Amino acid sequence: xxxxxxxxxxxxxxxxxxxxxxxxxxxxxxxxxxxxxxxxxxxxxxxxxxxxxxxxxxxxxxxxxxxxxxxxxxxxxxxxxxxxxxxxxxxxxxxxxxxxxxxxxxxxxxxxxxxxxxxxxxxxxxxxxxxxxxxxxxxxxxxxxxxxxxxxxxxxxxxxxxxxxxxxxxxxxxxxxxxxxxxxxxxxxxxxxxxxxxxxxxxxxxxxxxxxxxxxxxxxxxxxxxxxxxxxxxxxxxxxxxxxxxxxxxxxxxxxxxxxxxxxxxxxxxxxxxxxxxxxxxxxxxxxxxxxxxxxxxxxxxxxxxxxxxxxxxxxxxxxxxxxxxxxxxxxxxxxxxxxxxxxxxxxxxxxxxxxxxxxxxxxxxxxxxxxxxxxxxxxxxxxxxxxxxxxxxxxxxxxxxxxxxxxxxxxxxxxxxxxxxxxxxxxxxxxxxxxxxxxxxxxxxxxxxxxxxxxxxxxxxxxxxxxxxxxxxxxxxxxxxxxxxxxxx
RNA sequence: GGCCCCAUCGUCUAGCUUGGCCUAGGACGCCAGGUUUUCAUCCUGGUAACAGGGGUUCAAAUCCCCUUGGGGUCACCA
Numbered sequence: 001x002x003x004x005x006x007x008x009x010x011x012x013x014x015x016x017x018x019x020x021x022x023x024x025x026x027x028x029x030x031x032x033x034x035x036x037x038x039x040x041x042x043x044x045x046x047x048x049x050x051x052x053x054x055x056x057x058x059x060x061x062x063x064x065x066x067x068x069x070x071x072x073x074x075x076x077x078x079x080x081x082x083x084x085x086x087x088x089x090x091x092x093x094x095x096x097x098x099x100x101x102x103x104x105x106x107x108x109x110x111x112x113x114x115x116x117x118x119x120x121x122x123x124x125x126x127x128x129x130x131x132x133x134x135x136x137x138x139x140x141x142x143x144x145x146x147x148x149x150x151x152x153x154x155x156x157x158x159x160x161x162x163x164x165x166x167x168x169x170x171x172x173x174x175x176x177x178x179x180x181x182x183x184x185x186x187x188x189x190x191x192x193x194x195x196x197x198x199x200x201x202x203x204x205x206x207x208x209x210x211x212x213x214x215x216x217x218x219x220x221x222x223x224x225x226x227x228x229x230x231x232x233x234x235x236x237x238x239x240x241x242x243x244x245x246x247x248x249x250x251x252x253x254x255x256x257x258x259x260x261x262x263x264x265x266x267x268x269x270x271x272x273x274x275x276x277x278x279x280x281x282x283x284x285x286x287x288x289x290x291x292x293x294x295x296x297x298x299x300x301x302x303x304x305x306x307x308x309x310x311x312x313x314x315x316x317x318x319x320x321x322x323x324x325x326x327x328x329x330x331x332x333x334x335x336x337x338x339x340x341x342x343x344x345x346x347x348x349x350x351x352x353x354x355x356x357x358x359x360x361x362x363x364x365x366x367x368x369x370x371x372x373x374x375x376x377x378x379x380x381x382x383x384x385x386x387x388x389x390x391x392x393x394x395x396x397x398x399x400x401x402x403x404x405x406x407x408x409x410x411x412x413x414x415x416x417x418x419x420x421x422x423x424x425x426x427x428x429x430x431x432x433x434x435x436x437x438x439x440x441x442x443x444x445x446x447x448x449x450x451x452x453x454x455x456x457x458x459x460x461x462x463x464x465x466x467x468x469x470x471x472x473x474x475x476x477x478x479x480x481x482x483x484x485x486x487x488x489x490x
Numbered sequence: 491g492g493c494c495c496c497a498u499c500g501u502c503u504a505g506c507u508u509g510g511c512c513u514a515g516g517a518c519g520c521c522a523g524g525u526u527u528u529c530a531u532c533c534u535g536g537u538a539a540c541a542g543g544g545g546u547u548c549a550a551a552u553c554c555c556c557u558u559g560g561g562g563u564c565a566c567c568a
Binding site (some may be wrong): 011012013015045046047048050051052101105108112116119120121122123145146147148165168169170171174175176179180182183184189190191193194209210211212213214215217235237238240242244245246272275276277278279281282283284285302303304305306307308309311312313314315316318322372373374375376377403438441446447448449450451452454455456461462463464465466467 | 528530562568
């Protein structure tokens with residue numbers, strides 16, 4: 001085994017929020033780095049000043065932290081490294097591997113159109129490479145605009161050994177001619193900046209999306225011109241939407257923060273995304289980050305793209321919600337209740353129901369959340385599930401009180417019975433309440449007739465937690481109050 | 491269009507390197523049943539795939555070729 005420490009990098013451009021596809025790339029870099037006990041570099045590729053925004057950079061970093069991807073070095077910003085690029089670019093200029101090209105955008109565009117009409121692949125056909133030193137000097141002195149192009153050797157086979165895809169071969173003649181590496185002001189373009197940075201930052205393993213395969217030969221050509229080592233490559237297949245197209249906004253949420261806002265747990269996303277394009281080969285699919293790192297193998301990654309299946313995410317999220325400690329789950333849920341204006345925070349352990357103005361302790365909320373731990377698929381639905389605990393008036397149609405095809409009289413009697421039973425309970429204990437109610441329900445030989453109207457009366461919903469638990473948490477007074485209100489509806 | 495990549499249930503995948511253990515396994519979803527006062531949870535069972543065609547071989551999901559299909563990429567963007 002090699003003793004050399006590996007170093008990977010994640011290099012997003014801050015032109016949007018961190019999306020699922022990029023998250024996957026970051027995550028796999030992280031998994032590999034952790035597995036190999038190497039280092040992870042975060043590099044912000046913000047050379048495009050027009051589109052790069054600081055808010056996106058913030059979102060990317062916060063999102064990575066949230067899901068549990070930690071970086072060891074950085075963040076480095078390309079916008080702050082122009083001296084480095086200049087240094088390497090000058091090397092290329094001096095060695096004559098790169099030359100100024102004075103062709104106008106219009107001329108190139110026209111050229112491209114013609115080539116397309118002739119059904120030829122677009123390529124640079126300018127002859128600026130053959131300009132003499134005197135001609136160049138003169139054109140520069142005349143103030144003409146120009147860019148730096150690198151000479152691409154023709155007819156050479158470039159071979160890369162991709163850790164995921166295996167051997168990939170390219171003919172340098174297919175690249176499209178000499179390509180631009182930097183602008184007149186020596187500011188670098190993507191491929192050049194990327195090669196320089198990877199080398200300068202000591203990156204040993206480039207793990208990135210499939211869509212960069214076609215950049216790889218260009219980057220190898222730059223590396224060779226610079227006479228620097230070529231890192232090892234691993235190209236991950238893309239993540240697709242349900243329609244098998246590249247995952248995009250029209251498929252719904254693609255930004256990681258949207259998943260956070262919908263109440264997905266970071267561990268669930270970590271687990272789910274890890275299994276997109278990789279699989280430990282075991283029959284279980286729920287694993288902690290530590291376990292995933294332990295089992296992870298880059299070489300076992302899928303070569304073909306994976307479809308993002310939200311249903312499976314929901315399932316995994318449910319599993320994580322159910323296995324969460326109730327205290328933690330309550331902490332996770334409270335912000336959603338506050339956001340929906342159901343609760344207001346008074347102090348760290350005390351809350352207030354916005355509608356009734358009643359004080360609610362953390363412990364009480366915890367008990368309520370406890371009733372729904374098995375029912376929650378994602379945190380943002382907690383409000384609609386438990387809101388009735390914090391309301392003054394429940395809004396529901398009286399028909400909802402009717403159990404199957406029972407008559408109105410029977411329902412009245414049933415609710416009346418519930419009232420009498422609750423009135424008679426001396427010790428307000430969960431087990432006691434359940435025991436007495438269930439006993440009576442059994443005696444009636446029709447459990448639903450007693451318990452259904454009771455549930456609706458106290459919750460106002462057709463689906464809820466057990467009525468015993470609700471009654472208990474509501475307290476005797478409020479439970480009776482709600483039953484009486486139900487009676488009035490009939 | 492050129493170039494590159496890919497191809498097992500609807501979806502995520504195991505199996506493919508080193509052909510036989512594969513009448514192709516698991517998970518999500520879906521369907522049915524059980525538990526149950528509802529909804530969930532939980533449990534049981536079921537549904538459903540080697541893209542097609544040629545080879546090679548005693549034997550192919552596994553190796554080779556072709557076809558088809560899908561995706562990516564072809565900027566003075568990253």
